Amino acid sequence: MKEATETKDTSKAGSGEKTTSELRLALRQLKKDKMSMFGLIVIAAMVFLAIFSEYLTPYDPTEQDFDIALSPPSGAHLLGTDSLGRDMFSRVITGARVSIFVGIVSCAIAMSIGVPMGILAGYGGPRADNVVSRIIDGIMAFPPLLLAIALMAVLGASMTNVMMALGFTISTHYARLTRGVTLKAKEQTYVMAAKTIGLKEYQIVLKHILPNIIAPIIIQTTVTFAYAIIAEASLSFLGLGVKPPTPSWGLDLSDARKYVLEAPWLPLFPGFAIFIAVLAVNMFGDGLNSALNPRERRRL
Amino acid sequence: MPFLQGNSGKRWESDLSLVGKIRRTLHYLDKKVLGKGIRRFIIKRLIYAIPVFFIVSLVTWGFMYLAKGDPIIILTGPHAQKELIEEFRRQYGLDQPLHIQYIRWLGRLLNGDLGRSIITNEPVTKMIADRLPTTITLAVSAMLFALIVAIPAGVIASTKRNTILDYGAMSLAIAGQSIPDFFLAILLIIVFGIYLKVLPITGYTDFNLFISNPVEGVRHFLLPVISLGAMFSALAARLVKSGMIEVLDQDYITTARAKGLPERYLVIKHALINTLIPLITVTATNFATLLGGAIIIEEIFALPGVGRLLMRSILYRDFPTMQGIALFMALVYTVTNMVSDVLYGLVDPRIRVE
Numbered sequence A: 001m002k003e004a005t006e007t008k009d010t011s012k013a014g015s016g017e018k019t020t021s022e023l024r025l026a027l028r029q030l031k032k033d034k035m036s037m038f039g040l041i042v043i044a045a046m047v048f049l050a051i052f053s054e055y056l057t058p059y060d061p062t063e064q065d066f067d068i069a070l071s072p073p074s075g076a077h078l079l080g081t082d083s084l085g086r087d088m089f090s091r092v093i094t095g096a097r098v099s100i101f102v103g104i105v106s107c108a109i110a111m112s113i114g115v116p117m118g119i120l121a122g123y124g125g126p127r128a129d130n131v132v133s134r135i136i137d138g139i140m141a142f143p144p145l146l147l148a149i150a151l152m153a154v155l156g157a158s159m160t161n162v163m164m165a166l167g168f169t170i171s172t173h174y175a176r177l178t179r180g181v182t183l184k185a186k187e188q189t190y191v192m193a194a195k196t197i198g199l200k201e202y203q204i205v206l207k208h209i210l211p212n213i214i215a216p217i218i219i220q221t222t223v224t225f226a227y228a229i230i231a232e233a234s235l236s237f238l239g240l241g242v243k244p245p246t247p248s249w250g251l252d253l254s255d256a257r258k259y260v261l262e263a264p265w266l267p268l269f270p271g272f273a274i275f276i277a278v279l280a281v282n283m284f285g286d287g288l289n290s291a292l293n294p295r296e297r298r299r300l
Numbered sequence B: 001m002p003f004l005q006g007n008s009g010k011r012w013e014s015d016l017s018l019v020g021k022i023r024r025t026l027h028y029l030d031k032k033v034l035g036k037g038i039r040r041f042i043i044k045r046l047i048y049a050i051p052v053f054f055i056v057s058l059v060t061w062g063f064m065y066l067a068k069g070d071p072i073i074i075l076t077g078p079h080a081q082k083e084l085i086e087e088f089r090r091q092y093g094l095d096q097p098l099h100i101q102y103i104r105w106l107g108r109l110l111n112g113d114l115g116r117s118i119i120t121n122e123p124v125t126k127m128i129a130d131r132l133p134t135t136i137t138l139a140v141s142a143m144l145f146a147l148i149v150a151i152p153a154g155v156i157a158s159t160k161r162n163t164i165l166d167y168g169a170m171s172l173a174i175a176g177q178s179i180p181d182f183f184l185a186i187l188l189i190i191v192f193g194i195y196l197k198v199l200p201i202t203g204y205t206d207f208n209l210f211i212s213n214p215v216e217g218v219r220h221f222l223l224p225v226i227s228l229g230a231m232f233s234a235l236a237a238r239l240v241k242s243g244m245i246e247v248l249d250q251d252y253i254t255t256a257r258a259k260g261l262p263e264r265y266l267v268i269k270h271a272l273i274n275t276l277i278p279l280i281t282v283t284a285t286n287f288a289t290l291l292g293g294a295i296i297i298e299e300i301f302a303l304p305g306v307g308r309l310l311m312r313s314i315l316y317r318d319f320p321t322m323q324g325i326a327l328f329m330a331l332v333y334t335v336t337n338m339v340s341d342v343l344y345g346l347v348d349p350r351i352r353v354e
Helices: A002-016 A022-032 A034-056 A088-123 A125-140 A144-155 A159-186 A189-196 A201-237 A249-258 A268-292 A294-299 B008-016 B018-031 B035-066 B071-076 B082-091 B098-110 B124-159 B164-178 B181-195 B208-212 B214-248 B251-258 B263-301 B306-315 B319-347 B349-353
Strands: none
Touching: A022 A034, A022 A268, A034 A088, A034 A268, A088 A125, A088 A159, A088 A201, A088 A249, A088 A268, A125 A159, A125 B035, A144 A159, A144 A201, A144 B035, A144 B263, A144 B306, A144 B319, A159 A201, A189 A201, A201 A249, A201 A268, A201 B181, A249 A268, A249 B181, A268 B164, A268 B181, B035 B098, B035 B319, B124 B164, B124 B214, B124 B263, B124 B306, B124 B319, B164 B214, B181 B214, B181 B263, B208 B214, B214 B263, B251 B263, B263 B306, B263 B319, B306 B319
16 A cells, blocks of 8 residues: 555656656655764765875874873874874874775675676575575574674685675575575566566576566665674674774774773774764764665655 | 354444454364364474474584684694694584585584584573573563553554554654664663663673662663664564554444444554554564574673573674574574464464465
8 A cells, every 4th residue: 555655756756857767766765864964974074084094194103102192182293193103183094094985895796796696596496496595594503793803814814804704694695685685586577578588597687587676676785884893893803804004094093992090081082083973974874774765765 | 154154233333353263263173173273384384494403503513613713723722733723623523524514513413412512612502591581581681671661652652543642652663663773772780870860871790680679670671671672663563553554444443443443442452452463473583583682692791591691602703602503593583483373273263274
C-alpha cells in the first residue's frame, strides 16, 4: 500500500518538471539533510588536509626535539608536543593521510573481493550459494578485530599489510550483503525479461543486476569506511598497524596513553581526530541511507 | 489447526505477544503437530554449523603457514644445528604433507587438545580456561549494560518523537557509534581515574577478587564495561527506535488506540515485543564484535583475560596459543549464533519454513 501511494507522489512531483529520476530525488533529499551535509564538509576538509598536509603543517611531523617533549599547547605548538617532542598539530593533520588512504584502499580491496563473491553466491545457483555462503560464515565467525589482529601478527606490521588485512576482513560483509540483494534482484521481472530475449549471463549480471544492487553497496561502503578508520587506529594502537615514525592517530593515541599522568591533554587530540572523522562518515552515511532508501525518504 | 478451537476469545490477544507465541509453539511441540518441523529445523542448523566449523579450523590452521618464519626455527632458535631442526620437524610431524598435518591437527582438536604454548609449555585449553571468567564477565556485562541503556533510550526516542529527548538520545547514539572503544576508555580513565580519582584504573589481578571482594570487583569493571558496551548500546538504541516506529505507524496500532487501549500497553505489548526479536539476533551477532573489542579493552585496563593472553602470545610469536584463542572465539560465536537462530525459529514460525 505504501508503495502505491509513493508512485502516485513521484508521478505528481514529476509532472510539474520534466521527469524526476530516482537519483535526482535522492540528491535533493541529501542536500536538504543538514547533518549529512555537515558530515560531507568534514570529510572534504579531511581529504584536503590529507592531500596538502605538507604545505599546511607548521613543523615536520616526524622531527624530534627532546627539550620540549610533552609540552602543553602553546602559541608555538598549538596542540603541544608528544613524548619525543614532535609537534602534535602537525601530526594530527598529517594523520588524516593514513586514515583516509587506508580507508579507501581497504574498502576497494574488500569490494573487489566481496562483490563478485556475493554475485556468484546470489546468481550462481544453489550449489555455488552453499559453498560461498559457508565460506563467508566461516570467516565471519571470527570477531572482525581478532581476524585483523591475527592477520597482522602473521603478516607483520606495515601499512600495506593493514590494508590487506582489513580488506580481507571487510570483504565478507560486502559478500553477504551483495548475495542478499542479488537474490532479490534475480527474482525481478526485468531479469526474467532479459533472459527471455536471450541476453548472455554476464550481460544480465553487468547491465541489469549490478546497477540495481549498487545503492545498498554504496551505503555499506560508508559503514565499512568508518569501520576501516577505527580498525586501522585499533591496530596501530596495539602496535600491529602502521609503523612508528609515520603519523597515525591510533599510534599517537597509544603513545600519548603512556604519558597520561604527565600530559593528560595529549590523548585528546589524536582521539578526537579519530572520533570526528568517524562521526563525519557516519553522519554522511545516515543521510545517504535515507536518501537512497525510498521508504525512509518519505518518513523524514 | 485444532489447537485454536475453543479459545477464540483469547486468541487475538495472544497472537502478537511473545508469551503467546512461545505458548503456542510449546503447544505445537506437545501435540507433535509441527514437532517434526522444529526438530528438523534444529537439526538443520546443527548441520549448517559443521561446514562453518570446518572453514574456521582451516583458516586458523592456515595462519601458521602464512606466518613469516618457520615455527621450528622459532622453537629452536636461529642458530640450531640442521640435525636438531630435522629432529624437531619429525617430532612435530612437520615433515608430513600438508593435508596429513591438517588432518592430524584436526583430530587432536576434536579431542579438545589445542596443543601447548611454545613459551610456557602449558596446555592452551587450560590457559584459556584460566582467563575466561574475566573476559566473559567483561563481554556479558558490557552487553547487559548496553541493552539496559539502549532499550529505554530507544523507547523514549520513538514515543516522544521529534522532542528534545528524541534528538538528545539519537545524537548521543550517533556519537556513541563513532567513538572508538579505546578512546572512550582513555577518556574515562582521565576523568574518573585521574581527575576525580573515584574509580581504579589498574590493579585487577584475577577473577578471585569477585569472590573475596565483590564491591571492589565491580568498581574495577565499571569503566571497562562502559567503554566496551557504548558502541553496541548506540547501535541497539537506534535499532529499537526504528523497530518501534515501524510498529507504531501500523494501522492496527491506530485501531488499538481508537479502541481506547492505554498507550503504555501499546508500547510495551505491541511495539517493544516486536523489536525484541531482531534485537536478539543483533545481540548475538555483535557478541563476536564485543569479544574482539575485549582484546583492546583488556590491554588498556590491564585485565588478565583471553584478549590480553592473545596480545602476549602475539608478542612472543606463540602460535599454538594464538590459534587456540582464535579458534575458541570463533567457536563461541558459532554457538551463540546457532542458539539465537534456534530461539528465533521457535518464536517466529516463518523462519522455520524458510
